[in-house]
Amino acid sequence: xxxxxxxxxxxxxxxxxxxxxxxxxxxxxxxxxxxxxxxxxxxxxxxxxxxxxxxxxxxxxxxxxxxxxxxxxxxxxxxxxxxxxxxxxxxxxxxxxxxxxxxxxxxxxxxxxxxxxxxxxxxxxxxxxxxxxxxxxxxxxxxxxxxxxxxxxxxxxxxxxxxxxxxxxxxxxxxxxxxxxxxxxxxxxxxxxxxxxxxxxxxxxxxxxxxxxxxxxxxxxxxxxxxxxxxxxxxxxxxxxxxxxxxxxxxxxxxxxxxxxxxxxxxxxxxxxxxxxxxxxxxxxxxxxxxxxxxxxxxxxxxxxxxxxxxxxxxxxxxxxxxxxxxxxxxxxxxxxxxxxxxxxxxxxxxxxxxxxxxxxxxxxxxxxxxxxxxxxxxxxxxxxxxxxxxxxxxxxxxxxxxxxxxxxxxxxxxxxxxxxxxxxxxxxxxxxxxxxxxxxxxxxxxxxxxxxxxxxxxxxxxxxxxxxxxxxxxxx
Numbered sequence: 001x002x003x004x005x006x007x008x009x010x011x012x013x014x015x016x017x018x019x020x021x022x023x024x025x026x027x028x029x030x031x032x033x034x035x036x037x038x039x040x041x042x043x044x045x046x047x048x049x050x051x052x053x054x055x056x057x058x059x060x061x062x063x064x065x066x067x068x069x070x071x072x073x074x075x076x077x078x079x080x081x082x083x084x085x086x087x088x089x090x091x092x093x094x095x096x097x098x099x100x101x102x103x104x105x106x107x108x109x110x111x112x113x114x115x116x117x118x119x120x121x122x123x124x125x126x127x128x129x130x131x132x133x134x135x136x137x138x139x140x141x142x143x144x145x146x147x148x149x150x151x152x153x154x155x156x157x158x159x160x161x162x163x164x165x166x167x168x169x170x171x172x173x174x175x176x177x178x179x180x181x182x183x184x185x186x187x188x189x190x191x192x193x194x195x196x197x198x199x200x201x202x203x204x205x206x207x208x209x210x211x212x213x214x215x216x217x218x219x220x221x222x223x224x225x226x227x228x229x230x231x232x233x234x235x236x237x238x239x240x241x242x243x244x245x246x247x248x249x250x251x252x253x254x255x256x257x258x259x260x261x262x263x264x265x266x267x268x269x270x271x272x273x274x275x276x277x278x279x280x281x282x283x284x285x286x287x288x289x290x291x292x293x294x295x296x297x298x299x300x301x302x303x304x305x306x307x308x309x310x311x312x313x314x315x316x317x318x319x320x321x322x323x324x325x326x327x328x329x330x331x332x333x334x335x336x337x338x339x340x341x342x343x344x345x346x347x348x349x350x351x352x353x354x355x356x357x358x359x360x361x362x363x364x365x366x367x368x369x370x371x372x373x374x375x376x377x378x379x380x381x382x383x384x385x386x387x388x389x390x391x392x393x394x395x396x397x398x399x400x401x402x403x404x405x406x407x408x409x410x411x412x413x414x415x416x417x418x419x420x421x422x423x424x425x426x427x428x429x430x431x432x433x434x435x436x437x438x439x440x441x442x443x444x445x446x447x448x449x450x451x452x453x454x455x456x457x458x459x460x461x462x463x464x465x466x467x468x469x470x471x472x473x474x475x476x477x
Contacts, residue, residue, distance in 0.1 A: 003402020006393055009081040012409040014378070016074055019416050021374060022367045023067030028142060028187070029194020030060050031135040034115075036221075038131040042124050048214045053131075054119065055435040056198065061116050062430060066423040070416060081405065085385055085395035089165050092158060092173055096148040104141035108134055139187070146186055150179040152386050153377070154247045160389050177247055181240040182377075188233045189373070192333065193366035195222040195229060200363025201431060203356040211435045216350045219359070223340035223349060230334040237330070238293070245294055248387060249303040250312070251380035254319040256290050257283070261304040265290040269324075273316040278306060314382040322375035329369040336362055 034056055041049035075097065078086040086093075114122060114130035122130075157172030158165045167173055199222035202215040245252045253259075257271045259278050266285030274281050291300035305313050336358060343349040350356070381387055385395045 003406055005081075005400040005402045005405045006396050008402060008405035008409055009077075009396055009400065010392065012081065012405060012412060013074075013077055015409070016070075016077065016412060016416075017378075018371055018374065019420070020067065020070040020074060021370060023063055023070060024138070024142070025186070025190050025367070025370050026193050026197060027060060027064050027067060028138040028190035029192070030056060030063070030197070031131075031138045032191070033194050033198060034060060035128075035131040035135040038128045042128045048217060051211070051214050051435045052218055057115060058430050059427065062423060062427045064112070066419065069419050073412065080408070081397055081400060082385075082395050083397040084163075085390065088163055088390060088395070089386070092151065092165055092167050093148055096144055096174075100141055100144035104137045104144065107140065108137035111137070142186060142190070143183065146183045147174045147176070147179050150182045151176045153182075153381060154178040155386050155389055165386075165389075178240075178243055181236070181243045184236050185233070185240050185373075188229055188236055189366065189370050191225070192229050192233060193370065195225050196333070196359075196366050197363045198222050199226070200360045203359035204431075205434065206350055207353065207356050207360075214435060219350055223337065223344075226333065226337040227341055230330070230337045234330060234334065241294065245303075248381070250305060250308055251314060251319070251376075252294065253303050253305045253307075254314045254316045254380055255323040255376060256294075256302065257316065257320045258290070258302055259304050259306050261301065261307055263291060263299045263301050264288045265294075265300075265302040267293065268320075271320065273320050275310070275313065275316050278310070312383060314380045319376055319380045322372040322379070326369050326372040326376060329365045329372070333362070333365060333369075 034053055037049050037053035037056070040046070041053055078093075111130040111133040114127065115134050118127050118130060151173055154177040155165075155173075156176040157169035157174075158167055160166075199219055202219040202222070205211055205215040206219065241252065256265065257268050257273050257280055258265055259280070264287065266283075266287045267289035268280070268283050268285040271283035271285075272281040288298045291302055292298050294300060294302055305316065339355060340349050343352055343355055348355075383391045383393065385392045
């Protein structure tokens with residue numbers, strides 16, 4: 001069997017990006033949450049906020065480390081698997097990636113150490129400032145990355161001359177037509193992810209009766225935030241869909257499973273798209289609702305996939321079902337947020353066991369929704385890498401063979417599996433220990449952390465019966 005280097009390169013990049021994306025989407029939201037906790041602790045001097053901030057900073061340290069390790073190889077793939085694209089887009093993507101490093105990575109690196117190791121060693125105001133700077137750095141990083149990615153979907157401010165992109169307007173290229181919607185959508189997704197994870201972990205601790213006051217406060221904060229974020233994300237998603245319909249109509253056609261350009265298009269709840277026969281084998285839908293959602297008119301005109309050749313159509317089945325997974329999980333998030341509001345009467349939100357169990361399982365929902373959304377965005381762009389200007393086939397490295405691509409793909413899978421397993425194991429240890437009581441500074445003065453993961457302070461021996469999840473030895477970690 002002949003191995004196709006293009007298909008394997010696409011699978012490899014999709015695997016690496018999907019694996020990496022789940023970490024920054026969490027750390028962006030968590031960094032902001034930690035900054036808020038630090039602000040509350042600074043203002044009120046309430047030890048509960050200090051305990052919460054210290055605990056979630058440990059979690060942040062582990063997840064941030066996993067994100068850095070998993071993301072290192074992404075930029076290298078431009079040169080190894082997509083050299084034609086790297087050469088053609090160097091005038092734009094080269095500066096964009098360097099701006100991200102200079103303005104965001106350096107900012108995070110400068111203040112991350114203070115956030116992780118500076119508690120009780122620097123003034124409270126300095127520690128708060130470090131938390132704010134780390135959170136700001138995550139936003140700046142997402143700004144540059146999403147600007148570059150959005151440009152690939154809606155290229156602007158450039159000229160394509162002799163196979164090379166030349167920038168004619170940096171402002172138009174950076175603030176391209178889809179960037180505001182894509183950036184807003186991703187930032188809200190990060191906040192949703194952070195909120196649901198914190199709420200889910202807090203619910204788990206409440207079910208076990210551990211650190212009740214702190215986790216009750218954390219759950220309450222997250223539920224108020226989710227009550228605002230989840231519906232707002234639906235509204236932003238609608239605007240993002242309208243923008244996509246304007247600039248990438250075939251992606252929307254694939255999302256809706258719509259083959260014929262027509263009016264009064266139904267919203268398909270279930271269908272089996274058959275790209276070979278250019279039709280849906282079976283479908284269940286709500287009449288005219290797709291037209292209403294996409295055009296805000298009941299008889300609005302929705303484009304069909306048959307407007308373009310089959311070779312230029314994206315893989316419809318994957319895009320169609322990924323979109324429904326994303327929307328379905330979004331509706332479930334709204335339902336839990338509203339349920340939390342209803343259960344606030346009498347403080348039932350933190351005592352109702354079925355709700356707490358539901359919040360536990362919902363902690364994974366935003367990660368699945370983010371991955372489904374990225375599948376819709378990136379697979380829906382196929383076969384274009386730079387939409388309407390450069391195809392994936394034109395961008396792949398000419399000398400790359402199928403065997404080479406398969407070898408590196410297997411290598412990445414093995415390495416990432418080891419990294420993920422070790423990271424999850426270490427993270428579970430942090431969660432199992434929970435919020436340790438603060439000890440005297442003198443006990444730990446001699447054990448200054450030397451490695452990033454050492455900020456987590458995970459003990460190697462735990463006596464659950466005697467210490468209820470606290471370190472077996474108070475003097476050593």
